[in-house]
Amino acid sequence: MQAISALDLPDLAMVEPSFGENPFPHFTAARQQHPWLAGSSLGYVVTNYHAVRDLMAMEGSMRMPYDQMVDLMGARGTAWGRFQEAHILSRSGAEHKRLRDLLAPAFTPRRANLHRPLMRDVISQLLDEWAPKGAFDFEEFASWFPITVMCRLIGAPPEDIPRLRSSMEAMGLSVSMDPRYLPALEEAFAVLDSFAHELVVEREAIWRPGNEEDLLDLLIEARASGGMTLREMADLLIFLLVAGFDTSKNVLTLAMYELVDHPDVYERCAADPGFCSRVLDKTMRLHSVTTTNRLLVEDISYRDVLMPAGTVLWFPWSVIGRDSTTIEDADTFRPDREQKHPHVGFALGAHICLGQHIARVQLAEGLHLIARRITKPRSSGPLGWRPFPGVWGIRGLPIEFEPAMVKT
Numbered sequence: 001m002q003a004i005s006a007l008d009l010p011d012l013a014m015v016e017p018s019f020g021e022n023p024f025p026h027f028t029a030a031r032q033q034h035p036w037l038a039g040s041s042l043g044y045v046v047t048n049y050h051a052v053r054d055l056m057a058m059e060g061s062m063r064m065p066y067d068q069m070v071d072l073m074g075a076r077g078t079a080w081g082r083f084q085e086a087h088i089l090s091r092s093g094a095e096h097k098r099l100r101d102l103l104a105p106a107f108t109p110r111r112a113n114l115h116r117p118l119m120r121d122v123i124s125q126l127l128d129e130w131a132p133k134g135a136f137d138f139e140e141f142a143s144w145f146p147i148t149v150m151c152r153l154i155g156a157p158p159e160d161i162p163r164l165r166s167s168m169e170a171m172g173l174s175v176s177m178d179p180r181y182l183p184a185l186e187e188a189f190a191v192l193d194s195f196a197h198e199l200v201v202e203r204e205a206i207w208r209p210g211n212e213e214d215l216l217d218l219l220i221e222a223r224a225s226g227g228m229t230l231r232e233m234a235d236l237l238i239f240l241l242v243a244g245f246d247t248s249k250n251v252l253t254l255a256m257y258e259l260v261d262h263p264d265v266y267e268r269c270a271a272d273p274g275f276c277s278r279v280l281d282k283t284m285r286l287h288s289v290t291t292t293n294r295l296l297v298e299d300i301s302y303r304d305v306l307m308p309a310g311t312v313l314w315f316p317w318s319v320i321g322r323d324s325t326t327i328e329d330a331d332t333f334r335p336d337r338e339q340k341h342p343h344v345g346f347a348l349g350a351h352i353c354l355g356q357h358i359a360r361v362q363l364a365e366g367l368h369l370i371a372r373r374i375t376k377p378r379s380s381g382p383l384g385w386r387p388f389p390g391v392w393g394i395r396g397l398p399i400e401f402e403p404a405m406v407k408t
Contacts, residue, residue: 001301001304001305001306002304002305002306003305003306003308004037004044004305004306004307004308004311007034007037007305008033008034009033009034009037009038009039009044010029010030010033010034010038010039011038011039011040012026012027012030012038012039012040012045013026013040013041014040014041014042014045014291014314014388014389015040015041015042015177015178015387017387019388020385020386020387020388020392021384021385022385023316023318023319023388023392024319024322024331027047027316027319027322027323028324030045030047031047031048031323031324031325034047035048035325036048036050036051036303037051037305040314042177042293042312042314042389043293043311043312043313043314044307044311044312044313044314045313045314045316046313046314046315046316046320047316047320047323048320048323048325048326049320049321049323049325049326049327049341050326051302051303052315052316052320052344052348053344053348054302055300055302055313055315056315056348056349057348057349058300058302059294059348059349059350061296061297061298061300062294062295062296062297062313063092063294063295063297064089064090064091064092064292064293064294064295064351065293065294065295065312066084066085066089066090067085068295068312069084069175069177070084070085072177072179073177073178073179073181073182073185074179074182075179075182075185078182078186079186079189079190079193080174080182080185080186080188080189083189083193083235083238084174086231086232086235087235087236087238087239088100088103088235088236088239088354089239089243089351092350096350096351097350098227099228099232099236100354102219102222102227102228103219103222103236103354104354105218106215106218106219107354107355107357107358108357109357111357111358112357112358112360112361113361115149115153115358115361115362116361116365118149118152118153119149119361119362119365119366120365120369122145122148122149122152123145123365123366123369123370124369126141126144126145126148127369127370127373127374131373131374131403131404132403133403134400134401134402134403135398135399135400135401136398136399137383137396137397137398137399138253138256138377138379138397138398138399139249139250139253139393139394139395139396139397140396142249142252142253142256142366143165143169143245143249144161144165145248145249145252145362145366146244146245146248146249146362147161147164147165147168147241147245148161149362150240150241150244150245151164152214153214153215153216154199154214154215154216154237155199155203155213155214155216156195156199160195163191163195164191164192164195164241165245166188166191167187167188167189167191167192168188168192168241168242168245168246169188169246170184170185170187170188171185171188171189171192171242171245171246172242172245172246172386172390172391173185173387173390173391174242174390175290175291175292175389175390175391176387176389176390177389177390178387189238192238192241192242193234193238196233196234196235196237196238197230197234199216199237200216200220200223200230200233200234200237203216203217203220204220204223207220207224209221209224216237219233219236219237220233240355243353243355244355244358244359246289246391246393247289247290247359247391248359248362248363249393250289250386250391250392250393250394251280251283251284251287251288251289251345251359251363251393252363252366252367253393253394253397254283254286254287254289254393254394255279255280255283255363255367256370256377256379256397256399257287257379257382257394257397258282258283258286258287258333259279259371259377260377260378260379260399261333262333263376265279265333265335266371266377267371269367269368269371270368270371270372270375273364273365273368275335276363276364276365276367276368276371277360277364278335278336279335279367280360280363280364280367281335281339281342281343282333282334282335282337282339283333284321284343284345285321285322285327285339285341285342285343285345286321286322286331286333287318287393288317288318288319288320288321288343288344288345289317289318289345289391289392289393290317290318290345290347290391290392291314291315291316291317291318291388291389291390291392292314292315292317292347292351293312293313293314293315293389294312294313294315295310295311295312296308296309296310296311296312296313297309314389316389317344317345317347318345318388318389318392320344321341321343321344321345326341327340327341346359372404373403373404374399374401374403374404375401375402375403375404376401376402377399377400377401378399378400378401379397379398379399379400380398381397382394382395382396382397383395383396383397383398384396
């Protein structure tokens with residue numbers, strides 16, 4: 001048994017701006033030096049697919065280290081810092097279960113499927129506006145889809161969408177671990193906090209027991225039953241908005257990034273709605289968008305390595321699906337291939353993405369209608385990439401295309 005601190009590990013410079021441009025070769029090289037671990041300035045990084053799954057099964061010996069992130073960002077005493085330590089993802093044990101149980105009825109597969117007409121309506125309206133242009137930044141276009149869907153789900157006024165979208169673009173940098181972003185994060189959080197409080201107070205003034213017009217009604221019913229405070233309610237709304245924005249927008253953009261080089265697959269997306277789900281799963285295996293971390297609260301032994309309490313482990317959901325030591329042809333985009341090693345883009349364990357059913361439905365509905373209205377897309381490639389770690393993905397994807405002659 002070796003202590004983790006005694007291992008000769010490769011170093012992953014995850015905080016370097018250039019790392020996000022193409023993290024995959026860095027992970028491949030790291031595995032050649034050590035089969036499942038690497039070091040970094042932020043803690044230890046788990047680089048092997050099976051090791052990620054095995055260690056996440058020991059999540060009872062870990063907690064979310066948002067307090068450490070707040071300190072690293074120099075955010076102690078700020079409103080953004082308070083939110084990072086209070087939102088549902090930072091909670092554990094009974095407190096996490098209480099909030100998750102309150103939210104769970106609103107995020108079932110059945111509820112997600114009930115939202116399909118709304119999602120189709122939103123993407124159709126966006127395509128009516130954007131498709132006639134024949135060329136645009138797909139990342140910008142994609143960013144309007146999840147925020148508009150969420151605002152419709154909670155009954156928010158359409159005029160709020162632009163300022164919310166701008167704030168959520170900033171909030172996507174929350175896990176970048178770069179203190180330079182703190183002023184933007186503080187400003188963005190202030191906008192979202194004001195919006196959430198105003199929306200809840202206005203709805204509660206007219207709400208009556210039994211109302212189930214939208215997602216916000218369900219949350220207010222939980223609050224009325226004594227399940228949560230106004231502060232918790234506002235934090236949950238902010239979290240849901242932020243969590244459903246960057247991830248969905250980035251996955252849809254990464255899907256287009258792959259599909260412009262696979263026109264046959266893209267054409268099938270236009271013809272077969274069910275196939276779109278397979279395409280998105282394969283996209284998330286190749287390019288999921290998040291990386292998370294855990295702080296060990298007790299010693300763990302794994303593969304003859306002793307990891308003491310206080311160790312920080314990073315789990316790169318964003319790249320682990322391309323572990324070539326586990327997955328055959330790991331860099332190949334083949335949606336028809338059987339997925340023997342499911343992607344972990346929605347995370348694992350107690351904090352697995354609560355909104356994954358809504359995200360899956362939303363992305364599949366969106367991709368299908370996009371493929372029907374935007375034909376023969378071409379791209380010169382990304383304008384840039386977002387920081388890694390954090391919510392990783394493309395920053396700007398210009399496309400040119402032929403608009404469909406008739407709306408479908």
